[in-house]
Structures are given as C-alpha cells and as structure tokens.
Amino acid sequence: MASGIPIEVSGLTKRFGQVTAVDDLSFRVEPGRVTGFLGPNGAGKTTTLRVLLGLERASAGTATFGGTPYTRLEKPVATVGAALDASFHPGRTARNHLAVYATATGIPKQRVGEVLDIVGLADYADRRAGGYSLGMRQRLALAYTLLGDPGVLVLDEPINGLDPEGIKWIRVFLQSLAKEGRTVLVSSHLLSEVQQSVDDVVIISRGKLVKSGPLSSLEIEASPSTVVDSPDRDRLRAALDQAGLAYSEGRNGFIVDEPDPGRVGHAAFTGGVELNSLHRLKSGLEESFLTLVGDIGPDGPDGHPVYPTGEEA
Template sequence: MSVAATTTGTSIEIDGLSKRFGDFLAVNNLTFRVQPGRVTGFLGPNGAGKTTTLRMLLGLVRPTGGTATIGGRAYQTIPEPIRTVGAALEATNFHPGRTGRDHLRVLAATAGIPDTRVDELLELVGIPAAARKRAGGYSMGMRQRLGLAVALLGDPHVLVLDEPANGLDPEGIRWLRGFMRHLAGQGKTILVSSHMLQEVEQTVDDVVIISNGRLIRSGTMAELHGPATSLVRTSDPGALAGALRVADVTSHSADDGGLIVETDDLRLIGDVALRAGLPLWQLQPQVSDLEDMFFALTEGQNRNLGATDAAAPHEMDAIAGRDGGNEK
C-alpha cells in the first residue's frame, strides 16, 4: 500500500499470513501494512477472513503460516501490551452486573492505571451518565462506546476495531468518525474492520479489501477511486470531444449519450465549451462509489456468501473453538 509520505510511529505489518481450519483456508497468504497517523479500513464480505486476521494479529488464533506484527513484534512478545495496542473486537464481553465504570476500574487496576484515566475516558467516549448503570442494561451503542474506552485505557499507539459503528445511531456514527480522525491526527495507527461501506468512505485514508482470505485490492482512497473525471452533457458531444482534444483533454462517450471527460477541472471544460459555442446541459465531477467498487471487486468470489449454514463453516467453527478463534 502506498502512502503520500513516510510517517514515524507504530505500524501493523501482515506478511504472508495464512490460517487453515481443517480443510478450510480462512486466510490465504495475506500481506498488507497499516501506517501510523492514518485510518485504514479493512473490508470484505462475511466469511472473507477479516475477524480471523484480527484475532491472529492479537494473538488469539495461531497462524498456520506468515506473521502479524505490531511495531515489528508479535503481540505475545510486547511488554505491557495494553499501553501499545488497544482492541475492541466484541461489544458483549462485559459482566452484566457490573457498572461500566467499575468494569474499567478493574481493568485499570490490573494494569496500574489510575482511576482518573477511567473518568477521563468515560467523558471522552460520551457515556459519563451511563457509567454508573449496570452494563447488562446498556444498549448496543453504549456497549460499543464502553468497548472503545477499554481499548483506549492504556493510551495505546495502535487501535484495532472490529465493526465499531454497529449499534450506533447517526449521531453516534458521526461522533465515531470525528473521534477516529482525531486519534489518527495524534499519530495513532488505526485498523478498522467494517461492512458499512459508505461510512468507511467518509472516514478512512487507506483501504484493504479481502475476499476468500486473499487480498483483492489495497491503496489510498484516492488510488481506489481512480483518476478524476467529469460528466458532461451537451447538444453535440462529438464537437465538444474534438474541442477538448485541442485543449489536450481526453474524453470518451458515456452509454447514455453523455461525455466522460478525464479531468475534474470544471472551469476548463466550461471555457472549452464556451469557445466552441456549445451549450452545456450538465457538468459535474464524478467520484467512483466505494460500495460499487467493493461489489465489483468481490462479486462472484465469496465462497461463503449466502452459505452460512453450509457444512464447511460449521466445521470451521468447531475447529476454531479448540484453537481460540471463530471467523464471522
């Protein structure tokens, strides 16, 4: 994955990572890097291998091959990992009879973190009023916020988040987007798995797309969107295309009779049309949709799509239960 500039900090490196559950190859020779100071979206259909990859990164599942490291080290070898990497893989692993604040206090005490950090985080994630309620009565959105507070408890350099927007209302999703951008601005390395493609498009800097455990595409959002283009409609598309060629601008016909111009400089297109004496009926920049691109890249490739009750996934679940991991 290319980035505009080299950044310093703690990176995540996945190198030739594979995981086999019996006859099922959940992750297949996967390689990508997550840069500090950036939000990286980790996308793929259900059963693509996302959760298994995250669990291998966090030492919860043993890889069959390859490596997954944080700052060049396997998770198991990181001293005081709570201060290096924070993870929120599930929003359900809270004692239902314990308050949110007490849940954080217990974890903080085991790591030598003061209670002041707990209260600071409850304010930061927006649940100070709910902190004294029992976690068993929390909504899904409140559990997501509490899980994020747990991940941030040790002020880690790296955050690994699995579907953090699940259960959040529109206001909560907007808050999460700004919160992740704020953390990336502090130089933190953020890897976020999500199926909410439109939300990811507004949040992330880089994207990693996998299907069937294999890397399908990775790059910056700008790279995945491709070159900038504009849609133009006029009375004589052929004449406008000729005028644009004179101005050293490439264009081609659209299926519906419009003209696709390979620039997002609308003023340039307008000036060329004016000189050519051609009226413009429509002139707008085109941006490829992440959702369309995602389905175009993964359609027809996902072996598990619509097959959640098939024998192979059930067998994988049984094996994963013995190995400490279960891919959703």
C-alpha cells in the same frame, strides 16, 4: 500516549483443518491514518485480527506491530488497544467494568474516569451497562481500548448497528485518534459504513488481498471505468494488455481504466475473446468495492463456514 507504530502483515496464512481462512495475506497499516479493513462476512477479517492479537496461531507468515508479535510486546496494553468481542456484565456499571480491567493490568484507576470522559460516557458512568443502548455499548468498548493510552487501535465492526448520530460521532472520534499520531485499524463488511472515516483501505475476499491503498484509489466517478469479464480470463487479460488498457482484477471481472465499453469490447473482439459481461462502472465507491469482493454469504466461500463452528472469520 504510546507512539503509533505500523501494523505489518506478511504472507499470513491460517488454516482450520481443510479450510483456508486467510491465504498469503500481506498489507501494512501506517501511523497517523485510519485504515479500513474491509471484506464481506466470511472473508477472513476476524481470523486475521485474532492472529494479529495473539488469539490464534498462524499456519504461516507473520502479523506484527512494528516487527514485534503481540505476545512479545513489552507493554501490550500500553501499545495496542483492541475491541473484538466486546462483552459486559449487565449488572456492572461502566465505571466498575473498566476498573476491573484497570486493576488487572496495573493501570491507575484515575484513568477510568478519563477514558469515560473521552468517549462521552462520564454522565452515565454509574449506570448499569445492561441498560445501555447499542451506541453507548460501542463507546464503552472504545473506552476499554483506550485504558492503556495505546498508540495502536484495532477495532472490529465499531460502527455496526449504530444510528446516524452514533456513526457521525465515531467517525469524528476515529479521525481525532489518527491526528494524534495513533495507528487505527477498523474492520467492516460494508464500505459505506466507513468510507467517510478512513484514509486507506485493505480489502480482502476469501482470505486473499484484492486491494490495498488510499481510499481515493477506489474513486471512479471522476474517471469512469468499464467492467468486463470472460469465461477465459487468461485470454481476456492478454487482450487487454495487447490493447494497452490498464486494469485491476476482481472477483466479478476486470475493472478497466477506460470509460468507453466499446473500446474494451473491441479489444476483446480483436483478441478473439468471448465475453459474458461488459458494462460501464459509474456508481461510485460501493459498486467498485462489491466488484472487487464479489458476493459471499455469511457462511463463507461456497456456503461453507470458515470456522468449523460456523463463526465468522
């Protein structure tokens, strides 16, 4: 197994014509941990991953593996395993599908059987992939990423559409990869899908970073907070600062580290700030996540597609 190395994204910007899909994005993914790369459809997740894997060229900034771009890695297959657009010929067996890639990349064919066993497909290796369930296809995609025994795994929506049994399996599997010292980055548009799997989160909205850190930093039930918003956010920010209230800013307002909305409202009143939202935040991780990212539809910001083709970014 290649040793895990950090994923480093610094000042990354990607534009498609007049549309900015990723905007000055910076974050770091550490080895030995599962990091959730989160945001609604159209937030810029897939674009970021495509730049990271050398499939798109950045307009500005960098996205590297331990400081080295994917295209300059000495042994890319043995360093990074990625599954973005997993597709299989329905007439091929899983064994044959993986053998083609193993031959193309110089990986010993015995590795095919090993990875099929690792993901629990050994008994179905000679069945045609066209007859696989969604969960089995997800496992086959994971087997493909493990062919080179890489130290870094980049997975795009690996839990999407799985049944409860499949979700439980993949959660345990991802954690086992991290415990081996690998760097694991998993994208999802729903926090609820991955919150039991990840150690850290990187949350983006409209191509910008809105939160990065341990999953525990999103925990709010033990320390309830208040959500407040105003048409004049600059004045509200100043009022919160004047009152000595700690807060973070999301698309739907400020999340204030104060369980009493009355105290937050008084701070706004003292500062002469008009409010259009004031309520206690107490519903847990998912509400915190939604407050941070706001509501973006599948066509991206303001109803416009992030890709000119309408493809998710």
